[in-house]
Amino acid sequence: MLAGVAAIGAAALLVRGLSQLGGAWLWSVLAAVALALWGVAMVMGGLFPMPNDLHGGFGLGLAGPLVPLFLIFALRTIPGTKGMRWFLGIVFIASVVLLCIMFGLGGLVTRANVGLWQRANTFAGIPWLAVFGVWLSRGQSRVHD
Numbered sequence: 001m002l003a004g005v006a007a008i009g010a011a012a013l014l015v016r017g018l019s020q021l022g023g024a025w026l027w028s029v030l031a032a033v034a035l036a037l038w039g040v041a042m043v044m045g046g047l048f049p050m051p052n053d054l055h056g057g058f059g060l061g062l063a064g065p066l067v068p069l070f071l072i073f074a075l076r077t078i079p080g081t082k083g084m085r086w087f088l089g090i091v092f093i094a095s096v097v098l099l100c101i102m103f104g105l106g107g108l109v110t111r112a113n114v115g116l117w118q119r120a121n122t123f124a125g126i127p128w129l130a131v132f133g134v135w136l137s138r139g140q141s142r143v144h145d
Contacts, residue, residue, distance in 0.1 A: 003126055004042025010133065011036035017136045023074040031070035035129075038064035064125055065095035071132070084135055087128070094124040 011032040018028040041057030048054035068088040075081040098121040
């Protein structure tokens with residue numbers, strides 16, 4: 001739930017931060033909206049434990065893997081962002097692959113190991129936000145120097 005609340009707050013600041021770096025406005029807004037939707041789903045998942053139908057947050061969490069993709073497009077015109085765009089691409093691919101596995105691709109998820117796959121999905125889907133946030137804040141300070 002805390003990650004969800006943080007994501008909603010970060011979404012409000014994302015567009016401003018990216019625009020100050022010269023990021024593409026539309027892609028920045030789409031990234032912020034996707035991040036906020038994912039955040040709402042995470043909060044709902046905590047408020048409504050399984051088997052409550054609301055635990056799934058109306059599927060809003062599916063917007064989460066789109067955030068790094070949208071950020072790649074938001075950053076594509078900013079010089080010096082190639083490394084971050086590669087990082088975001090890896091995060092996007094990992095998130096999509098793990099999401100597909102969670103939805104049954106390959107029959108890898110069983111009742112016995114579903115928790116491990118959920119943890120892997122969480123590891124791919126959350127910590128990168130901190131890395132991007134630190135990177136963005138450092139870029140902000142360079143813009144203001």
